[in-house]
Amino acid sequence: MSGTILIVDGLATNRIVLKVKLSAAYFSVEQASTAADAVAAILRDKPQAVLMSGDLPDRDACELIRGIHALPGCDRLPVLVLSADRTPQVRIDLLRAGADDVMSKPCCDKTLLARLRSMARHAPVEADLDLTHDTAEALGFAEAQAGFAARGLIAALHSGAARDQALCRRLAQATSHRFETLRTGRTDLLTGLQVPPDVLLTFLPPGAGEPELVHLAELCSAPQTRQSRVLALIDPEDDALAAKVLDLGVHDIAAHDADPGEITLRLEKLLHAKQADDTQKARLRTGLHAAVTDPLTGLYNRRYALSQMARLIDSARSSGQTFAVMVADLDHFKAVNDTYGHAAGDQVLTRVAHALRDALRPGDSLSRIGGEEFLVLMPQSGIADARAMAKHLCQTVRDTAITLPGVQTPVTLTISIGAMVADPARQGATFEPEAMVAEADHALYAAKSGGRDMVTISHLSAA
Structure with a gap:
């Protein structure tokens, strides 16, 4: 069923609790207790996203994520993992395997629901268009996505705090993409960039209030940045802020004190998704033009x-x-x-x-x-x-x-x-x-x- 969230967890009580919460938030829910059942449900129901436990009875979580993305038409199916293991390397391994986010158990209900809404809001182009397989192949949408993205532009916005500047320096060294650092509060913010950034990294201070949230909303809708992916770094203890930020249109969030390797990986994934959507949009424009154009003369048909x-x-x-x-x-x-x-x-x-x-x-x-x-x-x-x-x-x-x-x-x-x-x-x-x-x-x-x-x-x- 289109729009369904598939819950994958070996414990029936966990699945029931999650189903009650998601159903109350008007999500349609399906359940699977094993990795094998999950694969069968994905092929049968074509869910909008997968919400899975990091501890499954019959398969390693990373292996299952890679297996899901290897299924026909599922290479960009959003996967959200709930993990009891808070080890930074475990989080990085799950993200590298293809998880869109890893949330620690127990997690805040508001943040979880906001994350699922964000996944639905930012569905890949081909999923949003609900293309049939034959149509997708004709327009080039069915081609496999290759590796990580070509060199792109990441713009980091911060207030100038020493901690933020130090993190930006580490991130700039860790990524192969262009990395520009900008100060928030400047009237000419972003005007110095020759092209719109593929990804915006924005630092929200602890206790961020209405002014910061209004500025963030403006960034998500401004002509120069509305097509950019946005990663917000927030206070890890502020669950209410996490939910608000996601519902404002931000694509991803991470804690200020998260491992720099995790933040780098999230930036890479966002940039890859942005460039993949740009490619699909270009293919769609080419396909639409071909549909109304005579290929020999270039005239309309x-x-x-x-x-x-x-x-x-x-x-x-x-x-x-x-x-x-x-x-x-x-x-x-x-x-x-x-x-x-x-x-x-x-x-x-x-x-x-x-x-x-x-x-x-x-x-x-x-x-x-x-x-x-x-x-x-x-x-x-x-x-x-x-x-x-x-x-x-x-x-x-x-x-x-x-x-x-x-x-x-x-x-x-x-x-x-x-x-x-x-x-x-x-x-x-x-x-x-x-x-x-x-x-x-x-x-x-x-x-x-x-x-x-x-x-x-x-x-x-x-x-």
């Missing part, structure tokens, strides 16, 4: 053109202005492929497409809707505008001489255009994108039949 026409129709109905739809088709293009080959034909088609695009007015659009067929949309245009532009496009194609490798004489072509002009104010007029393209295409057929290299306006166009 038919899918985009029809949706754009629907928006143009709605806009025209609101404004009452006419608009033009033109379908253009290259004349005798098959002869180019037959004579010079399909690779040369692709070059010719691309060159003509770019010439047509450059000849249009600002605000007009050009899409490739077939092999050598193009769709032109002209907002706020009447018959005279459409006719003038169509003739201009015909002349543009005639004047475009295309040089091909190994061919002595440049290739020239002509184009035929059919157009229709829609008037939303005309009584009884109904406009559908496909029907309008069909009407312009019918006019194109007339242009082809009339001798090619000419323009025909549909008789159904606005007067």
Whole structure:
């Protein structure tokens, strides 16, 4: 079930207590008593996060975490460990194995619930989009994540206390990433950084009150840092502050006196997650662009053109202005492929497409809707505008001489255009994108039949 928290603990009493607490906080809960049951439940229920004991009856906790992240689609499934062992090295081992956090038993209920809310709020991009496996593979989301992140930028914000400065020096030496130190309270805070930081490390003083929390909230929402991951160092005894900080949008917290190795590891994990999400967002943008773009010419494709026409129709109905739809088709293009080959034909088609695009007015659009067929949309245009532009496009194609490798004489072509002009104010007029393209295409057929290299306006166009 989507949104479920899976509790993994060998003791039934522990599972029952945790289920009561989480259910009261409106979490959906599933339970597993062994590592084997946990793996089966993850594959079956696809939980939002795993809350597991650091002491399991049938498997080492670190091994289970690595096993969970090795499952298909679970490489970034959040895992929160409740451990009775407070040894710094144990915490570091669990974090290095892939745990998102390690909380000591017994833990504060408010902090635990805030941590689970934080995990849900900061779900990885692909989990947040709820992509199917096939879609994820098509967009590149299913690719395995590799190691830790490439070199990034960590910015540490502190008040200048000697203890904080000493820790920053140790962290800067321990990480391979750029590490910048900034003083809080400066009016030009962060302006000296050329790029937004991947991770913000902020030091909250003991007894931090409203001013510090307001500043922290501003950092989590400011344009320069709202995409940054935030790690807050807080007083280890202040459970109320821990819950408040997590609910403000901070991604992770650690104690001021935590082992520097643990803090370094948390910074590395946050930076890796940030860069992984950035990569996924870039892949998504690339996939969305590919979905509406013709790969050969770089023009929009038919899918985009029809949706754009629907928006143009709605806009025209609101404004009452006419608009033009033109379908253009290259004349005798098959002869180019037959004579010079399909690779040369692709070059010719691309060159003509770019010439047509450059000849249009600002605000007009050009899409490739077939092999050598193009769709032109002209907002706020009447018959005279459409006719003038169509003739201009015909002349543009005639004047475009295309040089091909190994061919002595440049290739020239002509184009035929059919157009229709829609008037939303005309009584009884109904406009559908496909029907309008069909009407312009019918006019194109007339242009082809009339001798090619000419323009025909549909008789159904606005007067």
